[in-house]
Amino acid sequence: MTEELVIRMATILDAPKLLEIYAPYVRxxxxxxxxxxxTVQEFESRIAKILTRYPYLVAEKEGEILGYAYVSSFKERAAYDWAVETTIYINQNQRGSGVGKRLYLKLEEIVKRQNIINMNACIAYPNPGSIAFHEHLGYKTVAHFTKCGYKLDRWYDMIWMEKILEEHPEKPKEFIPINKLFIE
Incomplete structure (x- = not known):
């Protein structure tokens, strides 16, 4: 019997495996x-910081972590509490397997409970795979910045894609940090 994909909250103990997934994207x-x-210690610190306010999810099957996704502050000021930036990294041999979609859908489910409305993805351009992935999940391109990032001996544009999870009310419900959502 094949074990199902499990999506769970990350812990700092996941840092070494998550870093193994992330490192090829950096290099x-x-x-x-x-x-x-x-470093692993820096990655542990990043995970811990995210988990003070937001979900940080891992997808694993048969004990192997296949990818991870989280949201973080869109901007630090309180007026932005209802908007987040999304991040996702999938083990490169798992791309196109549906793991990313499952992670994003679970993120959406959780952030809706936190009263978050806007999900924003910052994507290096060109990146047709990421753009298609986000479009498939209902994201729309809302901004395009020209040659604002330099890596691997070339300039890259940056686009922002956004998904609105629900209508914006006249007065939003209070943002609920992740540690309050699952503890109380």
Whole structure:
């Protein structure tokens, strides 16, 4: 019997495996504009920081982590509490397998419970795979910035794609941090 895909909240103990997934994107692509692969300790710190307010999910099957996704502050000021930036990285041999879609749909389910309305994805351009993935999930391109990132000996544009999860009410419900959502 084949084990099902499990999506669960990440812990700092996942940092080494998540970093294994992330490192090739740093070294070989412009999908992230980070130049240097972070240390495990830095990755642990990043996970811990995200988990103070937002979901940080991993997808695993038969004990192997296949990918991860999380949301973070769109901007730090309180007026932006209802908007987040999305991030997703999938083990390169799992791309196109549906793992990314499952992670994003679970993220949406959780952030709706946090009263988040706008999900925003910042994507290096060109990146037809990521753009198609986001479009398939209902994201629309809302901004295009010209040659704002330089990596791997070339300039990259940046686009922002956005998905609105529900109508914007006259007065939004209070944002609920992830630790309050699951603890209380």
């Amino acid at each position: 070989e692509t412009a999908i992230t504009f980070e130049y240097t692969v972070p």
